[in-house]
Amino acid sequence: MRIREIVSCIDYVGVNDRTTQKFEALWPLPQGVSYNSYIVRGSKCTAMIDAVEISQCEHLLKNMNGAQPDYLVINHMEPDHSGAIPVLRKYFPQMTIVGNIKTLDMVKNYYGIEDNVLKIADGEELDLGGLTLRFYLTPMIHWPETMMTYVPERKLLFTGDAFGCFGALNGAVTDSDIDISPYIPEMYRYYSNIVGKYGTFVQKAINKLNCIEANYLCPTHGPVWHENLRYISSIYNRLSKYEAEPGVVIVYGSMYGNTEDMAELIADQLVQEGVRNIRIHNASYTDLSYILSDIFKYNGLIIGAP
Ligand SMILES: [Fe+2]
Ligand SMILES: [Fe+2]
Structure with a gap:
């Protein structure tokens, strides 16, 4: 060694x-x-x-x-x-x-x-x-x-x-x-x-x-x-200091895809408003560990639940 x-x-x-x-x-x-x-x-x-x-x-x-x-x-x-x-x-x-x-x-x-x-x-x-x-x-x-x-x-x-x-x-x-x-x-x-x-x-x-x-x-x-x-x-x-970078994390759970459609639409609107850092997580799929990490990193959070 x-x-x-x-x-x-x-x-x-x-x-x-x-x-x-x-x-x-x-x-x-x-x-x-x-x-x-x-x-x-x-x-x-x-x-x-x-x-x-x-x-x-x-x-x-x-x-x-x-x-x-x-x-x-x-x-x-x-x-x-x-x-x-x-x-x-x-x-x-x-x-x-x-x-x-x-x-x-x-x-x-x-x-x-x-x-x-x-x-x-x-x-x-x-x-x-x-x-x-x-x-x-x-x-x-x-x-x-x-x-x-x-x-x-x-x-x-x-x-x-x-x-x-x-x-x-x-x-x-x-x-x-x-x-x-x-x-x-x-x-x-x-x-x-x-x-x-x-x-x-x-x-x-x-x-x-x-x-x-x-x-x-x-x-x-x-x-x-x-x-x-x-x-x-x-x-x-x-x-x-809980200081975050500009950006929005969208975390959603969707039983039949309707909340998911809303998440996609919101992301689309955010881009039109000039937001560039957008992270979308399907909470049923992405491990909590990565969702938490993005929430800490960016200053915007939108949660969608059915
Ligand atoms: Fe430790
Ligand atoms: Fe340790």
Whole structure:
């Protein structure tokens, strides 16, 4: 397995899942999904940042390539990242689990783990030797315990699910090395499906993290954002303010085609009125995931029901 270095002493060890059909048993994954995990190697200690879903443990261990983490930092406890914790604990009994008070409560309740844990507070730092981990509590993006971890020496921020997207990684991890176009619609869909309800909290986090300089955003799903960091941040900023683009989404259900006829007629009229972005969804056919994504993206919504 090739070591995938993001920056000096920080490697990607995450995995791709091209088998699960629906994320959280709800949201389709036509392009798969990645569960991102990272290794930070200081001169004194090594830390792993977030783990992976339980079924992917074997791949994670292979990707770690013999690394022996002293710490496992948990930015988010949802099982697509925390599922591997009990297995990792068996492989690395010396490894200390790092989280905030809410994280550690969940670690105890989910996995019965109470020993060898380290509780950190907002702004607290952990010295790995030459590299520092600084923790920022960013609750409700999108769970109560969510936090982010910053490495000031590398200007790199591990963001948890924030700035994440659906879509497995195709051969490379950092956006500079890939065509990002397939990931952008998947970011809209991920945001609207998973995080959308918590825009106020995303805004709080964005304002809180304004004080730090980040050249790399390392989320738990999808590419690491470096070259396109500003563009991706602007999408997130806009979506979390519930600012939409001009356009109209028409969602309809039709038992015998009459409501459908109305939807078609309305679209026709909208075009004549100069509207250019029109998305029509037959709710019986299009998956809810895509309908939600378009509703978040465009500023007009028309619902037709029989
Ligand atoms: Fe999550
Ligand atoms: Fe996640």
